[in-house]
Amino acid sequence: MRFSDVIKTAFYNLWRKKFRTFLTVLAIVIGAVLIALMTSIGTGLQRFIVDQFGLMVPQDALTVYATNRSFTHVDTPYEIVDSSDTIVRSFTTDDIDKLLSIDGVERVDYNVGVSALYVKAAGSDKKYSISINSGPDYQIKIVTLVAGDFFVEDSSGKCLISYDYLGAFGWETAEDAIGKEIKITVGKASALDTETKDYTFTVSGVILKSMNATQIVIPMNDTIEMARYHRDNPDQYSPEQPGTSLLVKVSDINDIDIVADSIREEGFSTITPNEILKEINNVFSIIQIGLSAFGVIALVVASIGIINTLMMSIYERTREIGVMKAVGATKGTIRLLFTMEGVALGLIGGVAGVAIGYLAGKALNIVGSYTFLSDYPTFEMSVFSIDMVLLVIAVTTFISLIAAIYPANRAAKLEAVDALRYE
Amino acid sequence: MIKLENINKEYRMGEEIVHAVSSVSLEIKEGEFVALVGPSGSGKSTMMHIIGGLDTPTSGRVIVDGQDLSSASDKELSRYRNEKIGFVFQAFNLHPTYTATENVALPLIFSGIGQSNRMKMAAEALDIVGLAERASHRPNQLSGGERQRVSIARALVTQPKILLADEPTGNLDSKNGKHVMALLSQLNKEKGITLIIVTHDMEIAKEAGRIIKMRDGKIVEDEG
Numbered sequence: 183m184r185f186s187d188v189i190k191t192a193f194y195n196l197w198r199k200k201f202r203t204f205l206t207v208l209a210i211v212i213g214a215v216l217i218a219l220m221t222s223i224g225t226g227l228q229r230f231i232v233d234q235f236g237l238m239v240p241q242d243a244l245t246v247y248a249t250n251r252s253f254t255h256v257d258t259p260y261e262i263v264d265s266s267d268t269i270v271r272s273f274t275t276d277d278i279d280k281l282l283s284i285d286g287v288e289r290v291d292y293n294v295g296v297s298a299l300y301v302k303a304a305g306s307d308k309k310y311s312i313s314i315n316s317g318p319d320y321q322i323k324i325v326t327l328v329a330g331d332f333f334v335e336d337s338s339g340k341c342l343i344s345y346d347y348l349g350a351f352g353w354e355t356a357e358d359a360i361g362k363e364i365k366i367t368v369g370k371a372s373a374l375d376t377e378t379k380d381y382t383f384t385v386s387g388v389i390l391k392s393m394n395a396t397q398i399v400i401p402m403n404d405t406i407e408m409a410r411y412h413r414d415n416p417d418q419y420s421p422e423q424p425g426t427s428l429l430v431k432v433s434d435i436n437d438i439d440i441v442a443d444s445i446r447e448e449g450f451s452t453i454t455p456n457e458i459l460k461e462i463n464n465v466f467s468i469i470q471i472g473l474s475a476f477g478v479i480a481l482v483v484a485s486i487g488i489i490n491t492l493m494m495s496i497y498e499r500t501r502e503i504g505v506m507k508a509v510g511a512t513k514g515t516i517r518l519l520f521t522m523e524g525v526a527l528g529l530i531g532g533v534a535g536v537a538i539g540y541l542a543g544k545a546l547n548i549v550g551s552y553t554f555l556s557d558y559p560t561f562e563m564s565v566f567s568i569d570m571v572l573l574v575i576a577v578t579t580f581i582s583l584i585a586a587i588y589p590a591n592r593a594a595k596l597e598a599v600d601a602l603r604y605e
Numbered sequence: 606m607i608k609l610e611n612i613n614k615e616y617r618m619g620e621e622i623v624h625a626v627s628s629v630s631l632e633i634k635e636g637e638f639v640a641l642v643g644p645s646g647s648g649k650s651t652m653m654h655i656i657g658g659l660d661t662p663t664s665g666r667v668i669v670d671g672q673d674l675s676s677a678s679d680k681e682l683s684r685y686r687n688e689k690i691g692f693v694f695q696a697f698n699l700h701p702t703y704t705a706t707e708n709v710a711l712p713l714i715f716s717g718i719g720q721s722n723r724m725k726m727a728a729e730a731l732d733i734v735g736l737a738e739r740a741s742h743r744p745n746q747l748s749g750g751e752r753q754r755v756s757i758a759r760a761l762v763t764q765p766k767i768l769l770a771d772e773p774t775g776n777l778d779s780k781n782g783k784h785v786m787a788l789l790s791q792l793n794k795e796k797g798i799t800l801i802i803v804t805h806d807m808e809i810a811k812e813a814g815r816i817i818k819m820r821d822g823k824i825v826e827d828e829g
Contacts, residue, residue: 509712510687
């Protein structure tokens with residue numbers, strides 16, 4: 183029997199019992215829609231998080247720690263061989279020279295940071311929480327501004343504020359915020375010292391809304407000054423005390439893994455943005471599997487429907503099977519015919535399910551963009567990829583194929599003589 | 606052409622073993638018209654199924670056209686049924702949603718013949734049984750006699766050497782029965798097809814050149 187005739191016959195037989203086929207396919211469709219939609223939402227979330235990650239960490243730089251310890255590996259307990267491993271070591275001037283001498287390193291900067299107590303708009307008494315972000319130009323410029331401009335690297339007294347501060351400070355639009363003043367209050371690291379100091383900044387830009395809703399970006403010079411005050415340490419972030427971590431920028435983003443390896447060979451530790459991304463992606467793979475599990479359960483239920491449909495079909499068509507055998511169909515042919523019917527059910531269900539899932543995802547994106555996602559114009563809740571579409575169709579088809587095996591074997595094993603006598 | 610050597614066929618029915626056919630030996634020559642007659646349960650249908658490759662004997666040898674069926678695989682038997690045998694059933698066993706042509710073309714699907722050739726060959730077979738103008742009718746649009754002629758066309762379409770008809774007139778009135786019998790014996794005479802008819806109707810059997818009477822799984826009379 184020609185394969186094209188097998189396919190034609192399978193679809194013809196399904197078409198003969200339209201309503202029953204429709205119901206069986208419907209169950210598969212539900213499973214396929216669930217898998218497709220859930221996976222697409224997983225992909226959407228993943229992209230969002232990865233994009234946000236890209237807005238927080240420059241992709242061509244490494245944060246390097248002086249301590250020789252694989253503390254970045256949290257997937258397995260790290261055996262401490264040398265007790266000095268447990269001491270968080272600070273960098274030295276020599277270390278910076280060592281880093282600068284590594285091939286592919288463009289520049290090395292202090293990984294500056296300071297914790298402030300609160301922030302106020304000038305002339306207002308309302309205090310708001312704040313997380314200060316700072317760094318060299320290339321690190322600052324990964325954020326997107328909705329209004330104003332970046333400040334230049336060596337400036338001071340300028341700042342970029344998160345979009346969410348507009349509402350907090352009572353500024354109508356992002357443009358209104360430009361040129362306004364804010365006061366950041368810094369305390370002392372020692373809990374016993376209650377002295378505080380205010381630093382005034384002029385808003386030069388407003389950052390596109392992101393998950394980092396309380397960040398205020400200030401120049402490095404100001405951060406260093408504030409950190410020295412905070413810690414009562416005038417030598418903080420100086421060649422003598424570079425800190426426990428440094429920012430290393432690579433000259434070519436493609437060499438980042440090689441540079442990271444060289445840095446590790448020098449006895450420092452680091453983790454590349456790609457490695458972090460891999461971790462994030464791993465987490466999302468698990469989330470996607472979890473989400474699509476609902477769909478898989480639905481498909482398993484649907485496969486019982488397939489078995490039922492095919493079994494009923496075999497009972498109804500017993501004589502027909504007998505005739506087919508009498509006129510020359512082998513067991514293999516009968517098996518193939520019924521298996522193909524199951525496969526066809528899965529294929530139709532998969533294609534229809536993905537199509538409906540795709541439309542539902544689009545609808546979700548449209549509804550989302552007007553409602554709960556209106557602040558994140560670039561974020562799509564549901565993202566379909568061709569790989570995922572093919573995978574879902576393959577999964578429904580495969581499950582249907584498995585479901586068809588038992589009925590198809592039953593049909594193949596029918597004795598022609600008995601089948602012809604069947605009433 | 607057909608040679609049965611010491612054929613036995615046993616069934617298990619609950620605790621009991623039924624001897625459907627016991628120690629039957631028989632030879633049928635090419636082009637013969639044989640009627641297998643006997644009361645129900647005499648083993649005549651089982652004999653026909655064994656000759657047709659639908660059933661295998663418990664012991665004994667079946668050799669048809671030089672091919673030993675007793676040791677044939679499912680594939681070999683299927684091919685044998687497809688190429689050498691044409692079955693005509695009492696209940697016609699037509700596919701209810703297929704047209705007459707599609708019904709007739711069914712065996713050709715399993716021969717691996719393409720769609721357009723199938724339709725051509727089916728049309729020719731329908732022409733032989735005189736139903737060319739009913740080609741696109743479905744079984745429920747045909748009379749009983751016409752249905753049986755479609756089923757004869759289906760049996761003929763692969764140009765088999767042997768036609769096996771199990772009570773071919775059993776579901777027909779006498780007029781249509783006569784037509785069908787006339788058609789079958791015409792095929793036997795004109796095309797030289799070996800024709801074996803299973804019947805309990807002696808009127809029908811009389812048309813055959815040879816009548817084999819069976820009872821309790823044994824041949825009790827073989828005249829012709």
